[in-house]
Amino acid sequence: MAKIIDGKAVSGQIKEELKAKAAEWKEKGIEITLAVIQVGKDAASSVYVGNKKKACAYIGIRSLAYELEEETTQEELLALIDELNGRKDVNGILVQLPLPAHIDESKVISAIDPQKDVDGFHPQSVGALCTGQAGFVSCTPAGIIQLLKRSGIEIAGKECVVIGRSNIVGKPMALLLLWENGTVTVAHSKTENLKEVARRADILIVAVGKPQMITREYVKEGAVVIDVGIHRKEDNKLCGDVDYDDVMSVCSAITPVPGGVGPMTIAMLMNNCVESIRLQS
Ligand code: GUN
Numbered sequence: 001m002a003k004i005i006d007g008k009a010v011s012g013q014i015k016e017e018l019k020a021k022a023a024e025w026k027e028k029g030i031e032i033t034l035a036v037i038q039v040g041k042d043a044a045s046s047v048y049v050g051n052k053k054k055a056c057a058y059i060g061i062r063s064l065a066y067e068l069e070e071e072t073t074q075e076e077l078l079a080l081i082d083e084l085n086g087r088k089d090v091n092g093i094l095v096q097l098p099l100p101a102h103i104d105e106s107k108v109i110s111a112i113d114p115q116k117d118v119d120g121f122h123p124q125s126v127g128a129l130c131t132g133q134a135g136f137v138s139c140t141p142a143g144i145i146q147l148l149k150r151s152g153i154e155i156a157g158k159e160c161v162v163i164g165r166s167n168i169v170g171k172p173m174a175l176l177l178l179w180e181n182g183t184v185t186v187a188h189s190k191t192e193n194l195k196e197v198a199r200r201a202d203i204l205i206v207a208v209g210k211p212q213m214i215t216r217e218y219v220k221e222g223a224v225v226i227d228v229g230i231h232r233k234e235d236n237k238l239c240g241d242v243d244y245d246d247v248m249s250v251c252s253a254i255t256p257v258p259g260g261v262g263p264m265t266i267a268m269l270m271n272n273c274v275e276s277i278r279l280q281s
Contacts, residue, residue: 034056118276163207
């Protein structure tokens with residue numbers, strides 16, 4: 001029977017550590033502050049933003065919420081970011097994605113001061129990750145590394161296959177695994193013989209965005225399977241990109257959905273907020 005990797009428990013440990021660190025900063029007179037910007041009322045985004053605000057309150061991070069109208073222009077959004085970049089009392093700036101179609105996401109991400117880029121999406125943050133310099137790391141892949149390490153799963157020398165090549169998950173995930181001395185393959189929708197490639201993996205990271213696509217035929221006996229996807233099924237239940245019940249019988253360890261990678265993403269956002277103080281001083 002495979003081990004279930006409990007992201008909720010691990011994120012709970014991390015949040016307790018961060019709570020203590022935030023309290024230390026508070027004693028020194030520093031209140032860590034995160035500005036969270038949401039444009040429009042996308043339902044999923046509202047849930048994510050609500051969870052981020054709740055986590056801030058729990059850890060002792062001040063959050064400033066900017067809930068902007070769907071019709072907000074790109075210029076107005078850039079002007080707000082410019083103002084927040086200049087504020088000494090704001091340590092982190094997060095713009096919830098996706099943005100409405102009339103706003104250029106990459107322009108917005110590039111406008112955030114890299115020293116306040118707690119999402120780790122700015123090209124300078126990505127470049128720093130690539131070359132091994134100090135900077136913020138995208139939260140979901142950083143959370144997956146923590147999940148593996150804190151579950152006692154060795155990465156060095158292992159075959160790691162990442163399915164998905166997004167800027168937010170796949171690419172930074174591959175870089176982080178490489179920094180941990182994994183042997184890394186990035187597979188994607190154009191990969192030939194995807195099942196065979198996936199079956200090479202000792203550690204299989206799945207971020208394909210397709211409900212329950214990854215069945216046991218993609219998984220080597222004894223592999224560790226990390227599921228980044230989250231989808232709502234017709235019966236209203238949540239599922240991941242991995243067919244959990246099917247894969248469970250061949251893998252050695254697996255993350256559930258919900259309660260696997262999701263809680264780690266928020267914990268790492270909180271970590272980036274706490275770390276921002278050191279990066280800025
Ligand atoms: N939308 C979905 N995931 C994320 C995330 O991690 N950060 C931001 N800013 N938007 C998102």
